[in-house]
Amino acid sequence: MATSIFIVDDHYMVIEGIRSLLQNEKGIEWTGHAMNAASCLAFLKKQQPDVILMDINLPDKNGIDLCKEVKEKYPSVFIIGLSTFNQQSFIRKMMENGASGYVLKNATQEELKEAIDAVIKGKVFLSEDVSQTLRKEETPNIVLTRREKEVLELIADGMTNIEIAQKLFISVTTVDTHRKNLLAKLEARNTASLVRIATQLHLI
Amino acid sequence: MATSIFIVDDHYMVIEGIRSLLQNEKGIEWTGHAMNAASCLAFLKKQQPDVILMDINLPDKNGIDLCKEVKEKYPSVFIIGLSTFNQQSFIRKMMENGASGYVLKNATQEELKEAIDAVIKGKVFLSEDVSQTLRKEETPNIVLTRREKEVLELIADGMTNIEIAQKLFISVTTVDTHRKNLLAKLEARNTASLVRIATQLHLI
DNA sequence: GAAAATATCCTGTTTTTACAGGATGGACAA
DNA sequence: TTGTCCATCCTGTAAAAACAGGATATTTTC
Numbered sequence: 001m002a003t004s005i006f007i008v009d010d011h012y013m014v015i016e017g018i019r020s021l022l023q024n025e026k027g028i029e030w031t032g033h034a035m036n037a038a039s040c041l042a043f044l045k046k047q048q049p050d051v052i053l054m055d056i057n058l059p060d061k062n063g064i065d066l067c068k069e070v071k072e073k074y075p076s077v078f079i080i081g082l083s084t085f086n087q088q089s090f091i092r093k094m095m096e097n098g099a100s101g102y103v104l105k106n107a108t109q110e111e112l113k114e115a116i117d118a119v120i121k122g123k124v125f126l127s128e129d130v131s132q133t134l135r136k137e138e139t140p141n142i143v144l145t146r147r148e149k150e151v152l153e154l155i156a157d158g159m160t161n162i163e164i165a166q167k168l169f170i171s172v173t174t175v176d177t178h179r180k181n182l183l184a185k186l187e188a189r190n191t192a193s194l195v196r197i198a199t200q201l202h203l204i
Numbered sequence: 205m206a207t208s209i210f211i212v213d214d215h216y217m218v219i220e221g222i223r224s225l226l227q228n229e230k231g232i233e234w235t236g237h238a239m240n241a242a243s244c245l246a247f248l249k250k251q252q253p254d255v256i257l258m259d260i261n262l263p264d265k266n267g268i269d270l271c272k273e274v275k276e277k278y279p280s281v282f283i284i285g286l287s288t289f290n291q292q293s294f295i296r297k298m299m300e301n302g303a304s305g306y307v308l309k310n311a312t313q314e315e316l317k318e319a320i321d322a323v324i325k326g327k328v329f330l331s332e333d334v335s336q337t338l339r340k341e342e343t344p345n346i347v348l349t350r351r352e353k354e355v356l357e358l359i360a361d362g363m364t365n366i367e368i369a370q371k372l373f374i375s376v377t378t379v380d381t382h383r384k385n386l387l388a389k390l391e392a393r394n395t396a397s398l399v400r401i402a403t404q405l406h407l408i
Numbered sequence: 409g410a411a412a413a414t415a416t417c418c419t420g421t422t423t424t425t426a427c428a429g430g431a432t433g434g435a436c437a438a
Numbered sequence: 439t440t441g442t443c444c445a446t447c448c449t450g451t452a453a454a455a456a457c458a459g460g461a462t463a464t465t466t467t468c
Contacts, residue, residue, distance in 0.1 A: 010310055011218075011221075011288065011308075011309040011310045012221070012309070012310050012311060012312055012313075013217075013218050013221035013222055013225065013309050013310070013311065014215075014217050014218060014221055014309065015221070016220075016221035016222075016224045016225050016313075017215075017216070017217035017218055017219070017220035017221025017222075017224065018217055018220075018221075019224070020220045020221065020223070020224035021217065021220050035310070057288075084215065084261075084288075105215040105216070105217050105218065106214055106215045106216050106217070106239070107216060107217065108216055109216075109220075145443085145444065145445080146444095146445095147444080147445065147446095148444095155396050156396055156397070156399075156400045157396075157397065157400070158392060158393040158394055158396050158397025158400070159396075160394070160423085160424060160425090161424070161425075162423095162424085170445085170446070170447090171446070171447055171448085173446085173447055173448060173449090174445070174446050174447060176425080176426085177445085177446080177447080178445085178446095179425080179426085180426080180427075183426080183427095188362060189362040189426095190362055190364070190395075190425075190426075190454085191394075191395050191396045191399075191424095191425070191426095191455095192359050192360055192361075192362050192363075192395045192396070192398075192399050193360070193361065193362025194396075195360075195395075195396050195399040195400050195403075196360045196361070196362070196399050196403070196408075199399075199400070199403045204400075349413085349414060349415080350414090351414075351415065351416095352414095364453085364454060364455090365454075365455075366453095366454085374415085374416070374417090375416075375417055375418085377416085377417055377418060377419090378415070378416050378417060380455080380456085381415085381416080381417080382415085382416095383455080383456085384456080384457080387456080393456095394424085394455075394456075395425095395454095395455070395456095
């Protein structure tokens, strides 16, 4: 029985590329595509493919959240993350949210086929580059609290501690404490590197 | 006579997608592809296509610089910029460096064909979204000097004025002046927003 | 060759951050 | 129930950045 495939990606060229790569593969059946999260969910209500290839960057919702939602509603569907970025934090979050694999957009036809074959058997598939990144970048998964994220956002917006304190109805010293903890958690030396690192980790 | 096309993009899926979109088009001849700037330049030494579709993000060199280099060496080749980002600064720089058009990766088959037809006739082609962005975002093209960029980088790296001064063999007050000018140019309130804005404008 | 842009330097003040080293109460889990 | 985590608050000091308001020499550009 053929494996049915569905694609979610907002780039027409990528959809077309994947379709072209897979169209001559035996045992793979193309069931359609969506260019945003909403139409993906709409499709799934009617029909569930075996595998979804899911881009991380979507116009209406990020792939990480969509992945979680899809897996909650349709646990039997296997999801393969798809993006241009070989970024540890993204990949980890995708896998945490139930994805079975992750490939980069520069993947070859063979790699893509291999990924689909693997996940359909219940295995986990990561591109060579991806698993290497996961091994190499031993970033111990930085977790910020709700409040810390809030403060971080406002810092990046250029607000001073005093302004942040007023905005959040807390003391300036509390803001300072959060700031201190942010610097420690992200191993930043000062505000500049804090914002830089936070940006690189896609925390803001 | 058929229009010959060459693609530079580091994503295999995108190359395949474009090829798939164009393969049945009459009057378009696919001459090949490169996945980095170096092999693009190597190809051009042997053969010059009519049109190059060129991604902005390449592993070895950015498309903006590559565009300039190609246009200097082979002025008769038309270049169409290609990227996922609908970003004013990128588009403007591409056009300044001699590109004849700019399309996004979510372009349709018709749009792509239209773009090729237009540039081959010497016209300028911009996707609807792209030209809208150019009109809307009236960001008066922020230009930083060599030194300012240098200082900006070091600030984002978390260095203090004193450290930057030592590194660049200049006075602390000079660094402070550059910093002042950076804040003014990027309309930032402080270091945090400076780094944020600089990141958003892809200056660092 | 003149004007504009760039890079350099200065004094001084105020504001903001960074850092040290705490404490307290509440929520939640083992 | 006894931790652990989180959010809150505190005092005090040192360092750094922001801001004002300059000046001067060297390139670059027209």
